[in-house]
Amino acid sequence: MPYRSNKDLPLGVRHHLPPHALDIYREAFNHAFASHAGDLRQEEIAHRTAWAAVKRSYVKLGDQWLPRRPAS
Incomplete structure (x- = not known):
């Protein structure tokens, strides 16, 4: 099912x-679902x-998701 807001996303994703x-x-989920x-x-x-x-x-470092650095 599509998600209306981020509050509707699965707990594992939100946390x-x-x-x-x-x-x-x-946005990617909703587009692919459709x-x-x-x-x-x-x-x-x-x-x-x-x-x-x-x-x-994003890249996961330890328990954190951090923005990827732009290619230089």
Whole structure:
């Protein structure tokens, strides 16, 4: 199911990601969920896509997710 706000995201996501990363996750999830309508793995695909989107902008160091540095 699509998420209306970051408050609606799963607890595991909300408690681990910073606010901007939550926005990225939610937007990517919602887009992928809509794009894969009718697929039996729709929700799984959407969650995987959302995590991949977060990982393009953030890196996990220990227990923290930090913004990636721009390529110089």
